[in-house]
Amino acid sequence: MKRPKEIKINRFQLNVLLNDEQKEGFDYILNQNVYCGNCGGVCKQGIEIKEIFLDSLNDIRIEGICKECKGKVARVLEFGENKEFYQKAMEFRKSIDN
Ligand SMILES: [Zn+2]
Incomplete structure (x- = not known):
């Protein structure tokens, strides 16, 4: 199967994609778990x-x-490993394709 291409999304679209639990995880990671090369730590x-x-x-x-x-x-959040999220993302791609 062909891989979908990388697309840029906005905050609103991100909110649609994430459920409440994922939003919490998202906020948590961005607030305390992103590594900065400049600071040499989180x-x-x-x-x-x-x-x-x-x-x-x-x-x-x-x-x-x-x-x-x-x-x-920069930080990658591996939501794609979650089957439910993956499906949602594929639907989302379809919806913005046309
Ligand atoms: Zn820094």
């Missing part, structure tokens, strides 16, 4: 999201800025 103050992507594995990739040092950071 972003202590969390990150500011700049761009959100749904990648070819239907994982969510975030690009943003470390609030502590303003350095660029």
Whole structure:
């Protein structure tokens, strides 16, 4: 099966894709579990999201800025491993395709 292409999504679309539990996980990771190369550790103050992507594995990739040092950071959240999320993501792709 052909892999879907990576697409850029907005905050609203992300909210539609995630259920409440996933939203909590998402916030948790972005607030305390993103590594910053500049700080040499996790972003202590969390990150500011700049761009959100749904990648070819239907994982969510975030690009943003470390609030502590303003350095660029990125993090992949492996939602695509969740079958339910994967299906939802595929439906979502169809819905925005036309
Ligand atoms: Zn930093």
